[in-house]
Amino acid sequence: MPKEYHRLVRHNENEILFLAVELSVLAAVSPTSLHLHAEGLRGTGKTSILRAARDVLPSITRIVNCIYNCDPAAPHCPEHRGLGQEDVAALGQERIAMPYLEISHSAKMATVVGSLDLKRLTDKRAPEAAMLPGILAQAHRGVVFIDEINRLADTNPEIADVLLDVMGTKPGRLQIEEAGLPRVELPVKVTVWAASNPDEDPGPLDGIRRQLSDRFDLSVGVKRPSDTRVLAQILLLGDEAHHSARQVAPRANAKRTEAVAPPVELPPPMVDVVANLFVEFGLESIRAAESILVAARMHCVRREARRVELSDICTGASLALRHRVAPEVLSEILAQLRQKGQGASSAIPHRQQGSLPRDAMPEPTKTAGGLFSRLREVFKEPASIARVPSVGTYTPEGNVSALQQTYDLRAMGSAEPALGDSPVVAPPLPAKRLADVPVATRVQTEEDLCKR
Structure with a gap:
């Protein structure tokens, strides 16, 4: 049974993720979305929080039965983009829950991007060639969740490339191509949420696809609860008596997103x-x-x-x-x-x-002049934080692995000394030709290296 967002237990180690989720939900109904990436060890509740947040997503208005979730004020899909306001009004509009879809690791490109609509093609009464929108097109004006995105980026780089296009601009761009049909290009406003375990293979997303990591506007680290009372509260989540009254606040915050976020002055x-x-x-x-x-x-x-x-x-x-x-x-x-x-x-x-x-x-x-x-x-439309937990590069609990040390050094790229400031040390001996190296001292395999 899926967990309810307002009943999830908040503690110092996951509070920052709740904050990031609620900011992203507020941005989902504004002109600019906020993509969110949560990192942490397995079992820390990242996925549970991101999936439960579906409960607090606001509703949206779309053209009746439009699978692309066209906004009546700005139709964008191939079927409705050329219609005038009178034609759109004749079609009618409806309120639906904000789309929330997931991209699994077994997903194919056609599932994510789109493919030929076989049902309409094989319709005996009126067969026609048409496109079937994929997950990203159907999630327009909604949220797409990807669990273990670091593994997806490693095993399915084609889908990672599509995400780069969708997240690269706001709104993003989605191109659907199928043999025998004209190319379809759609603007898509999708909020991408993702979770990953950076301590497991293939490693942190930063080290796999740096571009994709940069596409996420927000990144938070989640750790296991360190308070035994908090852990007991999590284990007894099913008992109403063990739920704190403060956990009702997120639902109240989410209710405010039903309307468009009010204009905020940016001095x-x-x-x-x-x-x-x-x-x-x-x-x-x-x-x-x-x-x-x-x-x-x-x-x-x-x-x-x-x-x-x-x-x-x-x-x-x-x-x-x-x-x-x-x-x-x-x-x-x-x-x-x-x-x-x-x-x-x-x-x-x-x-x-x-x-x-x-x-x-x-x-x-002056170097910032154009900035x-x-x-x-970006902003044409019109509780002080004393301490933020879990900021900084994610570090596993316990001993830091060699992989994590490598990641930390890589993440510090801007702090490395300039090449001109680095000391140059010559090798102790001049290089030799292979023919000049005695056979007995040559290393040909890893076993030879271990013997030494």
């Missing part, structure tokens, strides 16, 4: 803060800066405010940068943001903490 100083972080810390992808602002805006909606503050930026940075920068860099960024917030509250007593005047911000460097306009372009 220019907050954009300047993110842009300066981008330049100062050398963030690799501009998508990271955009993700910080989207997450900050949704966090502002979640706390029922109308103006983004520095606490929202801090929350957004902790969720959007965990998989993009080294742990020590993320800690430095968060410390800098908190210091700015404390300085603003002491210097400007009449302002709320986290709201900085524009003249208090340092002038952005400000692009970040503001």
